[in-house]
Amino acid sequence: MGKILAVTIILIAILSAVPIVMHTWVAPADVSVHGHLIDEQMAETMVEAGIAFLAGQILLGLFIWKFSDVKPGARIKNFPGGAMGLVIGAFLLVGTEVLALGVFGVKAWSEVYFQPPAANAMPIQVQAGQFAFYFRYPGPDGKFGPIHPELINEGTQNLFGLDQDHDPASKDDIVTAEMAIPVNHEIHLLMHTKDLGHSFYVPALRVQQDFVPGLDVSLHFTATKTGKYEIVCTQLCGLGHYNMKAYLEVMSEADFASWLKQQATNQ
Amino acid sequence: MKSLYKSAAILAVLVVVALGLLSTGVHVNAAAEGKVSGTIKLEGTAPHMRPIDMSKDPTCAKQHPTPARLENVVTGPSGGLANVVVYISQGLPASAAAIVPSKPIVWDQKGCMYQPHVAGMDVGQQLQVVNSDPTTHNIHPLPQMGGGNIGWNKSQPQGSPPFNTSWKSEEVAIPVKCNIHPWMHGYMVVVKGPYGVSDTSGSFTLDNVPPGTYTLTAWHETYGTQTQKVTVAAGKPATASFTFKAK
Amino acid sequence: MHDAPAHVVHQHAAPTSFIRKYVFSLDHKVIGKQYYALALIAVLTGMVLSWLMRLHLGWVNLKIPGLHLLSASGAPGDVMTPEYYLQLMTMHGTIMVFFVLTTAPFAAFGNYFLPIQVGAEDMPFPRFNMMSFWVTFTAFLVLISSFFVGDGPTLAGWTQYAPLSAVGAAAGPGQGVGEVLWASAIAIFCVGQLLGSLNFITTTLDMRTKGMSLWRLPLSAWAWFITSVMGLTAFAVLMPACILLILDHVAGTSFFVASNLVLNDQLQPHSGGSTLLWQHLFWFFGHPEVYIAIVPGMGVVSHVLIANMRRPMLSHRVIVYSMGALAVLSYMVYGHHMFVSGMNPFSSLAFSFPTLIITIPSTILVLIWIGSLYGSKLRINAASLFALGFISLFISGGVSGFFLAQPSIDIMLHATYFVVGHFHLVMAVAAIFGIFAGTYFWFPKVTGRMMNETLGRIHFWLTFVGAYCIFMPFHYLGIAGNVRRYQAFVDDYLVGLIPLHRFITVAALITGVVQFIFLYNLIHSGFRGEKAPLNPWQATSLEWSTPSSPPPFDNFGGRHVVVYHDPYQYGIEGATDDYVMQDSPAQIQSVRDEK
């Protein structure tokens, strides 16, 4: 019975690793400038964790195989090196692994969070709410009109609570339900939520950031490939959470300009 | 002694029958009563109704080759104003107000829009909520707090059966929304007695109006309410028309 | 010494009436069994909920016959609504975390065996102990009652993030009455666990019998002690948090609800509250809670393994120190749940390092367990199988921690099924394997009968393989970016993953059904199982020195045990058996457990 267990454990370990090695299930291909850092970090961690995983399981399996159901006469032996050896081993192995991962991790993290957006980054505002994202472009004047929460009304599609009669800045603001951005142009995303906690997750862009009620959060990224990608919510926000999504269209500068014109006429 | 009982019994029977006749009589007459009809016009140019971007839920967008537009102001070619609810706000005898149409009001969710966008209904009239879309909707009416009506918020997965409900008291008007599709928005106007909802030509009809003088009220989600007196004589239908001014 | 137990005995003599004996009993053994029964009811409930969820995830809009009987509005025409899915999910999480993973390994086993293992007649405060159970039971009833009120239980998930949990019914179905019931239930639960922890700590510190120095405590006792310290501090923080949440909900205060929130086109009256405040308070409890669930498992598994390896662990103390280190670190790392929650990115890094460091004590534990297997005389039986399974699962669940500990990778994996797979393996399935190991190991002592070994092994094999079939794929889903807490997968990039979800569903259903073998074994053996010898596993710790199985009311039948040895004197050369019991005055020289 012990030997069967040993085999089972080792088999399970190897089988579990197969889909990872074969890349059977992978995240959408990365289309961002910073994404490769995260992917490399992921790959590196996958290797180290994978080795730890297989080593642990196989060692466990081997010892179970060797020492289960031994003859009653057998004498108890101690693992060479004893506990101290193992403890020191653990500190060395995991310690170095931790340091390595930690240091590299900081690099990727700071790339995303500690660098300010470039001066020419395009400001786009995103508002999360049950259960949709809406986006606002400042229009020709480059200014976002002020938001009046008491004016927000989805029935009349005044989604941002703009007062276009009194705020000149809001007159030319463009509100859209899908997000379009020019390719290879840094985007400075200004995030706020109108009701609850939500999250802005674009797997293809390797970005995820929560909307925090009462806080204005911001995020900046650059898309490197044109195409249509999905923005989804990852923060449980109510019954429609699963269907809280929007499309992100990455276009050439020209297409983007015409798209923006088109949207302007729909206001 | 005995005969006394007998006569008492007969008397009682007579009274019951008479009452019965009376009450049914009201119905019979009411049914025969005239109606109030008319048209509702919008003066000036209707505001621009922006198209709705349904890209969030492709199953919705697919159903609209040309994007659907908002329905806050819907006018016909002849300048008729649709989605106006006309009802009797004063002067209706309790007996007539008590009549509840047996025909249920159907509130359909089709193409991720509410059909109708504005529904009039009688207090206690059966309201049937239908989901004809290949997607899940949640129906979320928001009556006034403490107004006698209690709000609810129910999801209707695709293919799940219609459900029936009704409103307990008058309310003009209860906004209805779908949170999963934030653009879905409509109104339920709950009144006592006859009511009519104008179509795109602006015409409306109130049936079963007993003779008398009443105050008619016309309600529109954007342009508010207008009232006017109308007198209904036995036999011939009265007419009333309203004109709203575009802001 | 004589003072403490003496006044315990004087505090309650053996009861005679049925009520005092089985219902409102002061006997730690009965209370332990009551906790176990509660956990059993809870785990069955939670399992059924997970079945419904899995069915719905595999086949959305599947008609589940009779589901409308559970909730007419939640399942019109037997089709589950989105809100009902989330409500089931929330209840599954809450029931499992609080009423199974906290009660069974800690409150149930701890209550029964901690006093016996330290050589005491009972806990020092039996009345608190009794209250602790009945308060917990009340909490369970309050939580379950939310199924039957208003539009059902809360849908805000077991983490109950504000403001979703704090703004009331406007946020969705179940956020009215159901939400208040949830918060009340958890607040009540905290009281129960605080009373329990108070007893556990005092028992360990003050009720140890003569010669039972701290280092002579079995590892299971150590685990319960460390857990109770965590419980005392963690639940003392969660309780006020829940009360503030209730106030936000019913009294209109603004602890957690920010200004200018617009729900359903209506401006909310609250102002200025902080969402992060709730997350900080919750996770300050929430992360230790993970260890509250798993550390008792570690202790029990070590205890069971040692008896079946016929040797002590390579180092008794290193295991104790590691468990202690886990407990301490667990308070410093909770922030890793909030990497993308808008917390200052610097504090994300600050939380990242301790989180990576916490893998060191975990690794040490695993290495000591595996290293101790070397050169042992491993006996394979249901108990040891589950103990070994625990180690395998703990490794599998542990390594995924490497990923989630790093903010940069967490950007991709946060709130995906990778996280779900991680914590299910490491804190749920592993902990439950610990419970099984303990059950098969201690059943003879608790009932005086043996469990059916064959059924036990069948149960193990199907559960072990099943657990991997269910939870390994979760990691693949997460890597593919599959977001958790979705009732259906409408996103284009997720549609392709639905077949994998169906595989998981089937595996979950089978593995679930298998658990009824265990249930049958438990009940049948309880009445019909073969009589058990006093010490069926030839184990050394004090619970096997009681004069009978189950132990008499005062555990040692009036005898005053004195402890002469370290807890695990196995593999003794020259002894008549290969082991010497803790309370045996026999002189021996070999103490394998180096200090």
Place this chain on the structure above:
Amino acid sequence: MATTVDKPADLEQRGDHLRRASSGNGGGLVPAEGRLPSVEDRSPAASTGIWVGLTAISMTFAALTSALVVRQGASTDWQRFTLPSVLYFDTCILLASSITLELSRRRFASALGGLRGSVAGAASWLYLTFVLGMVFVAGQYVAWLQLRHQGMYLATNPSSSFFYVITAAHALHVLGGLGGLVLVVYRMSKSTLRRSTLDIASRYWHFMDVLWIYLFLLLWFKM
């Protein structure tokens, strides 16, 4: 194996631990880490228990404190208000109650020790402590009324919310302490009161006192 169980049974009759501990076969093994003496003169479990309980209470109020600090920093809507004047009076009352309780404890100890004084003397101080405790709780209630007069209700502002929550939480714990005093008084009247019980009750009471001083300063700085 049976032998290992039975043999100590007859040796280990209650009461003769000391002899066994210091002698014979077991003697060499029992005090393996010389821990036995401390085992012998250990104070009753309850005195440990009370410290554990007080730790939990401290954690709860620490959580409330940090919540207060975070919430105040989270937004600009924090509105200061003048503490109800009665709080100063309450503070003195609670301090006084600690002193009277301490007096009672001393009297009781010496009375038990058969030195001067009588249990009755201790009892009267105890009654006084109880009354002072009641006055304190009543005083807190007055404080709430005074706050309402300022127009500060529970939901008016986070500052008032925290004031009500913290004072109420503390008042509840004081009520618990009063319950303990009732028990002590009862036992004393039945003359079944053990000195340790009174010690534990007073330890809890003094802790409530110190806790209040801390909370009072906290509120004084923050409100």
